Amino acid sequence: MDVKQHEINFRYDEITKDILRTLEKPGLPYWIMIALIMGGLAFGIVAWMYQIKEGMGVAGLNHPVGWGVYITDFVFWVGIGHAGTLISAILFLFRAKWRNAIFRSAEAMTIFAVLTAALFPLIHVGRVWVAWWLIPYPNQRELWVNFRSPLLWDVFAINTYFSVSAIFFCIGLIPDVAAIRDKARGMRKTIYTFMSLGFDNSNHQWRHYMAGYGFFAALATPLVLSVHSVVSWDFAVSIVPGWHSTLFAPYFVAGAVFSGMAMVMTILIPFRSIFKLEKYLTTWHFDMMSRLVMLTGSIVTYSYLTEYFIAWYSDDPFEMFIFYERAFGKYQLPFMLMFGCNCVIPLLLWFRGIRTNLKALWVITIFVNIGMWFERFNIIVSSLAQEFDPYSWGWYVPSWVEMGITLGSFCWFFMWFFLFIKFFPSLALTEMKEIADPPHSGKGHSAHGKEAA
């Protein structure tokens, strides 16, 4: 069924009631999920504590592969964090109305994904207690960091991205928190009154709020494009074969949006069903998101093919060798998983029947996430394992500690999301009202809400 804009046009009070219902006391399935998540997180924490105590030797990292699963996880999670700001900022500027129902969850996902990504440089450096040396500040050692290093650009890019996304997210929440405040009683009212910062939905406040919101969107748009570009330069600015490419920035950004949109759908499909939000999150929304996945998936596939073409066209033996080895060498399995999940399986989305079949869509998005994780692994590990000199080649296999920390990172991400959906509206109340017809008296105007359409 094709659901269009006019079919998600509801009365204001109906929107408030339906969306605030998601904040009610959770049932048993919620607590079971929380227990599983906390168990996985505890395992990840134990694995990290073990690494801190024993040293980096417990990870599979060794010469020549000094970057492995931790950096793979870092790049993967930064990528996951891209869809939220794309939806909330870029689609806001384009006035795409289908964003209104999904942007809040996607934005929350961005914050939690960047929070997760930010853990990995700390885990990867090993001696986490001196990680603050990365921060440039006047110190007693009279040292300054190297501002020409892409690793330091990353420090600025990730911190800026997290800060701006968090501010954008919190600003967007204010009117909705005010709505919860006005419905709440007792201690909840006190807490939400504090968090609503005195917002009273008056024209004086809306005027400045909307102006500022537009500027946040305008600032966040180039930021989305810059963050994964800067992450890609961690690799592209080096001379390592398979990394040294001007293609990396757009290739990484497209991959980030591809994986981020897939993760949004992976989360929203069960969420919609659990909270009975089918009338707000319609097949139309998922069709639109699938089209973005198709677009970015096509860019990613094109980038893979271009990499191979340029490797051949460059006539550089090291470059040609690395790309041959990726497809036919020791790391063939990650390559096949990457190519199959990112290039072949998403082709199913060209069929409209699949784009509107949410069960099929959910399975496809999980494959895309697996494929994108292996894409990062493939880029990072295969290039380092077989650099220029065969004497220094070496193979990398992740240890249980790295896999435990990776599992813990997924649980950390979902822990924040599960807490979020019980304390804040996961659909934006105010923005759902903005796309609904306002109530009219009927004197020369149409009725309010869906009946108006």
Next chain:
Amino acid sequence: MSIESTPGVLGIYSHMDTLIDAIKHFKSRGRDDIKVHSPCPHHDLDHALDEPVSPVRRFTLLGGLTGCSFGYLFTSFGSLEWILPTSGKPIVSPVAFTVVAFELTILFGALFTLLGIVLNAKLFTKRKTLYDDRFTDDKFGIFIPCTRSEYEAMTKELTDHGAEEVKHA
């Protein structure tokens, strides 16, 4: 309910068209001090209220310029304070520093925009006018500041222009 210290009358409306007619009426009478509440922003309300452009944009511009200048100056200063020669590259490398300057332009732009919203929208301040909890749900409101002696006349005027309920402090 909030602390009310500004005397005035609050009219509550259920319909946007009635509210807009009332706003136009009060604006035509020269009442530019009315305060309008609505569950969400709406273009029709903006047109009826005809308010000047928000000054938040100046905060954003100032923040962006500050961040950009700070980005270039800070990286140049740090590099000159602790010389790290790498591959014959210039110590002060404006192209490499552009990445940091760009990120700080965005960061400072966002922080100043936040400050602009907080200061102009008067967040973190206690509300001094009458309010109704339904304004975040499905009702609209017009608050008109007036003296106690004008309450009766204002109540009548609001009711005549479609208000379904009228409250006063």
